[in-house]
Amino acid sequence: MTDDPTTYKHKDQEGVADRPLERKAVIRIRDVRKSFGDNHVLNGFDMDLYEGENLVVMGKSGSGKSVMIKCLVGLMLPDSGYIEVMGKEIATLDRHTLDELRSDIGFLFQGSALYDSMTVRENLEFPLRRHKEKLGTPSDTTALVMEALENVGLGRTIDLMPAELSGGMKRRIALARTLILKPKIILYDEPTSGLDPITAKEIIELMRNIQIKYNTSSLIITHDVDCARVIADRMVLLVDGINYAEGSYTELSQSTDPKVEAFFKK
Amino acid sequence: MSEISITKRVGSSLVGRAKHFFVQIGELSYFAGRFFREVFSPPFEFRELLRQCYQMGNRSLVLVGVTGFIIGLVMTLQTRPTLVQFGAVSWMPNMTGISIVREIGPVITALICAGRIASGIGAELGSMRVTEQIDAMEVSGTNPFKYLVVTRIVATTLMLPLLIVFGDLIALYGSAVVENLKGDVSFQLYFNTVFDALGFGDIIPATVKSFFFGFVIGLVGCFKGYYSKKGTAGVGIAANTAVVMASLLVFVVDFIAVFVSDIFYEL
Numbered sequence: 001m002t003d004d005p006t007t008y009k010h011k012d013q014e015g016v017a018d019r020p021l022e023r024k025a026v027i028r029i030r031d032v033r034k035s036f037g038d039n040h041v042l043n044g045f046d047m048d049l050y051e052g053e054n055l056v057v058m059g060k061s062g063s064g065k066s067v068m069i070k071c072l073v074g075l076m077l078p079d080s081g082y083i084e085v086m087g088k089e090i091a092t093l094d095r096h097t098l099d100e101l102r103s104d105i106g107f108l109f110q111g112s113a114l115y116d117s118m119t120v121r122e123n124l125e126f127p128l129r130r131h132k133e134k135l136g137t138p139s140d141t142t143a144l145v146m147e148a149l150e151n152v153g154l155g156r157t158i159d160l161m162p163a164e165l166s167g168g169m170k171r172r173i174a175l176a177r178t179l180i181l182k183p184k185i186i187l188y189d190e191p192t193s194g195l196d197p198i199t200a201k202e203i204i205e206l207m208r209n210i211q212i213k214y215n216t217s218s219l220i221i222t223h224d225v226d227c228a229r230v231i232a233d234r235m236v237l238l239v240d241g242i243n244y245a246e247g248s249y250t251e252l253s254q255s256t257d258p259k260v261e262a263f264f265k266k
Numbered sequence: 267m268s269e270i271s272i273t274k275r276v277g278s279s280l281v282g283r284a285k286h287f288f289v290q291i292g293e294l295s296y297f298a299g300r301f302f303r304e305v306f307s308p309p310f311e312f313r314e315l316l317r318q319c320y321q322m323g324n325r326s327l328v329l330v331g332v333t334g335f336i337i338g339l340v341m342t343l344q345t346r347p348t349l350v351q352f353g354a355v356s357w358m359p360n361m362t363g364i365s366i367v368r369e370i371g372p373v374i375t376a377l378i379c380a381g382r383i384a385s386g387i388g389a390e391l392g393s394m395r396v397t398e399q400i401d402a403m404e405v406s407g408t409n410p411f412k413y414l415v416v417t418r419i420v421a422t423t424l425m426l427p428l429l430i431v432f433g434d435l436i437a438l439y440g441s442a443v444v445e446n447l448k449g450d451v452s453f454q455l456y457f458n459t460v461f462d463a464l465g466f467g468d469i470i471p472a473t474v475k476s477f478f479f480g481f482v483i484g485l486v487g488c489f490k491g492y493y494s495k496k497g498t499a500g501v502g503i504a505a506n507t508a509v510v511m512a513s514l515l516v517f518v519v520d521f522i523a524v525f526v527s528d529i530f531y532e533l
């Protein structure tokens with residue numbers, strides 16, 4: 001850890017010569033612990049997400065990736081530890097400030113989590129209910145909804161119900177819903193799980209385009225090594241509830257630590 | 267296995283169940299407390315409330331109507347011979363009227379709604395919990411407790427009395443049909459007699475308890491669904507236990523209501 005935790009020297013300095021070396025952390029996690037009864041899921045997890053980067057977090061199924069990401073937006077409370085998002089400590093916020101902060105964070109759920117009693121249009125309009133003022137109070141939200149749908153290439157589906165969509169389409173609609181408030185940080189919980197390799201590639205491509213278009217900072221949880229290789233600026237391996245290893249894809253894939261190697265074995 | 271150990275096991279499982287029951291009652295009371303805290307504070311979700319009211323009414327109307335009609339019909343057919351025997355058949359409208367409005371109408375309708383509405387809410391909220399839709403609402407700035415739970419509990423509380431009045435009227439109509447066919451009593455005479463026989467002492471307690479029936483049905487459905495366990499099995503359990511608990515509480519509320527109104531009207 002550097003002395004001043006808001007600045008950071010990138011580990012992989014040659015590879016990112018065009019990037020500034022001093023970077024601002026938009027998410028800081030320190031010594032976070034979380035247990036469910038005797039099941040100790042997070043045992044002092046540390047991590048930073050820097051502005052404008054794609055950070056990939058990998059870990060086995062059940063290692064606590066979803067728990068960690070839910071703690072970031074206050075859906076779960078850690079037992080102890082410190083979590084700061086865009087300079088605000090999550091645990092200390094009241095409901096209003098937390099909602100405000102959440103409008104700057106996009107969350108793509110592992111199972112898409114589309115509201116299945118609503119049409120695609122209503123799904124996309126839902127986040128606008130409380131946060132219209134953020135986008136300058138447009139009375140007609142159709143343009144916003146269409147823009148978000150066009151971003152994921154699904155303009156035609158606006159009046160369909162989620163049950164009428166395929167898994168890949170659902171994931172893309174969920175992504176559109178995440179983007180509609182133009183968040184500064186996007187948290188992806190296994191964006192490609194359960195999709196065929198081609199659709200998975202399309203989703204990854206979309207994620208990259210979004211990152212370029214809106215200059216978001218992204219935290220991507222995945223067990224898909226190919227996804228990680230394509231998208232990761234930096235990677236964190238979550239093993240035994242801690243930040244076990246951290247570095248670029250190349251660094252980690254050449255590691256000789258057996259626990260790290262296990263992730264990259266074909 | 268010896269008899270003693272069987273008794274022991276039955277005993278300890280009973281203790282376990284009793285414990286579970288009281289824990290549930292405690293959690294349910296806490297849930298109700300949260301409802302009362304949130305129901306009076308803005309933002310209010312009026313559109314969702316109206317949508318829920320409409321859906322609940324729409325879904326239960328036919329069921330409540332058909333059951334009400336059959337109950338009225340059957341009750342009159344069953345009691346008629348006895349009343350004829352005593353030469354008291356002219357008391358028929360008074361008797362059916364009072365028993366339907368005071369007791370049978372509200373309880374039967376509430377039980378049907380416990381089956382229809384509480385299980386529906388339990389399954390719907392349960393699947394929303396399991397598929398993380400409730401979490402998704404939370405992170406998109408809408409309080410899911412207000413949007414999903416408060417609206418549904420208010421909707422059942424408002425709609426149950428209406429459904430009960432509707433069920434009562436259809437049941438009375440069913441009874442009138444029998445009297446009209448078997449006893450040559452005109453519908454007008456029948457209904458006039460019924461409404462003459464009914465006093466405030468019959469209608470007010472029945473109406474008050476209808477609101478409580480609606481409240482417990484919505485409360486239990488939401489409680490079971492909102493805290494549904496993970497997995498699709500959790501959704502089934504939520505729907506199922508919602509019906510059982512709601513039906514049970516309907517009887518408990520009925521007992522308390524009768525007890526209280528009895529004291530009240532004796533004064």
Ligand SMILES: Nc1ncnc2c1ncn2[C@@H]1O[C@H](COP(=O)(O)OP(=O)(O)OP(=O)(O)O)[C@@H](O)[C@H]1O
Binds near residue numbers: 110
């Ligand atoms: N609400 C909860 N109650 C109890 N235990 C939970 C809860 N949520 C998660 N857990 C437990 O925490 C552990 C980590 O779960 P988590 O969902 O974070 O795994 P994950 O790393 O996201 O796995 P996957 O890749 O399969 O999604 C699991 O053992 C799980 O059983």
Ligand SMILES: [Mg+2]
Binds near residue numbers: 190
């Ligand atoms: Mg997960």
